[in-house]
Amino acid sequence: EVQLVESGGGLVQPGGSLRLSCAASGFTFSSYWMTWVRQAPGKGLEWVANIKQDGSEKHYVDSVKGRFTIFRDNAKNSLYLQMNSLRAEDTAVYHCARLWSTRIDVFDFWGQGTKVTVSS
Amino acid sequence: DIQMTQSPSSLSASVGDRVTITCRASQSISSSLNWYQQKPGKAPKLLIYVASSLQSGVPSRFSGSGSGTDFTLTISSLQPEDFATYYCQQSYSSWTFGQGTKVEIK
Secondary structure, eight states, rough: OOEEEEEEEEOOTTTTOEEEEEEOOOEEESSEEEEEEEOOOOOOEEEEEEEOSSSSEEEEEEGGTTTTEEEGGGTTTEEEEEEEEGGGGEEEEEEEEEEEEEEEEEEEEOOOOOOEEEEO | OOOOOEOOOOEEETOOEEEEEEEEEEOTTTTTTTEEOOTTSSSSSEEEETTTEEEOOOTTEEEEETTEEEEEEEESSGGGGSSEEEEEEEEEESSSOOOEEEEEOO
């Protein structure tokens, strides 16, 4: 059974940093692109970042470029999101998801998410 | 950026009703369209991919159609467990979601 479990969320002041983790199990982690998607309170879903199987390629939504870094440790079956210079608008539940590349890209399994609150 | 617009934003329906949700892309995305279901506090769940392909394990009462800019998610006979929020998502250029459609009990 595919499982994705996020951790590391919490309350942080504007300008602060936080590192999110996503522990993967039930599939060959190193064979898949992985992604982070966030959901602000009462809002819809927003794709944040993707990373290739070997970490050699990464993509970010414009609003987090230069502030967030996605990386992975295939030996530990883990995905990470380093978030720096946090802003109030980064407040959201952050989900990790597996990216399945069939004829198109599909986020086929998701974790329940970890909540990040940016507030003074 | 490609914008995705869903309609309606919410709807009320009864068990057994046929429900249709539409999703429109701001430019043609071919069939690069997926549908997800999300219940409060839970992870989103993939229902339909490539516009009309049913994800394994998803009941056959769910179906998807469309191509280009206009897409539809249909639930043929609404069940109690289907009350949730539904999102479309395009994967043609980067990845963007619609704003969601909340399906509530009438």
